[in-house]
Amino acid sequence: MHFVVLTIFPEMFDSFWDHGIIRRAISQNNISASTLNIRAFAEGRHKVTDDRPYGGGCGMVMKPEPLARAIQEAKKQKPLAQAILLTPQGRVFDQHVAREFASFEDLILVCGRYEGVDERVCEDFIDFEVSIGDYILTGGELAAMVIMDSLTRLIPGALGGEDSAEKDSFSDDLLEHAHYTRPKTFEGSDVPEVLLSGHHGEIEKWRLETSLIRTFLKRQDLLAKKPLTNPEIEILKKWCRDIERIIHAQSSLGSDALSGPE
Ligand code: 4FV
Numbered sequence: 001m002h003f004v005v006l007t008i009f010p011e012m013f014d015s016f017w018d019h020g021i022i023r024r025a026i027s028q029n030n031i032s033a034s035t036l037n038i039r040a041f042a043e044g045r046h047k048v049t050d051d052r053p054y055g056g057g058c059g060m061v062m063k064p065e066p067l068a069r070a071i072q073e074a075k076k077q078k079p080l081a082q083a084i085l086l087t088p089q090g091r092v093f094d095q096h097v098a099r100e101f102a103s104f105e106d107l108i109l110v111c112g113r114y115e116g117v118d119e120r121v122c123e124d125f126i127d128f129e130v131s132i133g134d135y136i137l138t139g140g141e142l143a144a145m146v147i148m149d150s151l152t153r154l155i156p157g158a159l160g161g162e163d164s165a166e167k168d169s170f171s172d173d174l175l176e177h178a179h180y181t182r183p184k185t186f187e188g189s190d191v192p193e194v195l196l197s198g199h200h201g202e203i204e205k206w207r208l209e210t211s212l213i214r215t216f217l218k219r220q221d222l223l224a225k226k227p228l229t230n231p232e233i234e235i236l237k238k239w240c241r242d243i244e245r246i247i248h249a250q251s252s253l254g255s256d257a258l259s260g261p262e
Contacts, residue, residue, distance in 0.1 A: 010035035025158040041069035059115035081106035086140030090129030095170035102154035111140035173226040177207035
């Protein structure tokens with residue numbers, strides 16, 4: 001996959017390309033990337049890329065012509081590329097969207113600045129509008145980095161042998177299980193015994209249970225929209241039985257909690 005980033009601050013990406021998994025993915029040709037400076041497609045001595053909003057109001061708007069020319073140039077370089085505008089108006093990015101985009105040939109990432117871009121660019125030159133979240137950034141560059149980072153992880157070979165995106169958080173719409181490494185005891189707390197057992201079946205079962213409980217406690221919205229597997233349903237049912245037993249035991253413990261308002 002090739003990423004073409006359209007921005008008035010191309011230097012912001014120098015460091016991004018040059019570190020960690022992104023740097024290795026580029027050196028191994030799992031991905032490639034380039035920038036186009038939108039200002040280079042602007043007219044006049046001052047290469048102006050923004051102007052005052054029609055209808056008045058504060059802030060400036062990105063002019064359509066330089067952006068349209070830059071997108072056309074990017075599509076000339078990468079004819080199969082999909083043009084994505086990073087904007088709060090867009091489809092909210094998540095691992096599902098990441099997996100969908102990771103199957104594309106090439107991507108053009110259009111980074112807005114100021115109050116936003118002229119609407120006619122969105123209508124005629126953009127294939128997808130994507131938001132990384134319901135908050136306002138000063139520019140689309142950080143959002144473009146988020147997209148490239150999460151997509152690169154999904155490119156086969158980019159994560160290398162020791163890691164795989166298959167077992168990610170959200171790969172099955174659950175939060176990831178807890179992670180532990182040496183030392184066995186830290187600040188008086190030990191690594192769960194099962195992880196030291198070498199019993200892979202038990203370890204996988206424990207990891208699924210901790211994923212489910214963490215998702216249940218922290219992100220029930222994810223559980224609500226996830227088709228559960230039989231093993232997952234069995235685990236939830238076991239919890240229900242455990243909870244029922246505890247509630248039932250309350251009566252024999254003479255707890256008056258049971259005689260509450262319900
Ligand atoms: C944004 C977001 C975002 C809006 C105006 C750039 C800014 C400025 N992009 N997800 N949230 N963009 O806030 O993607 O041009």
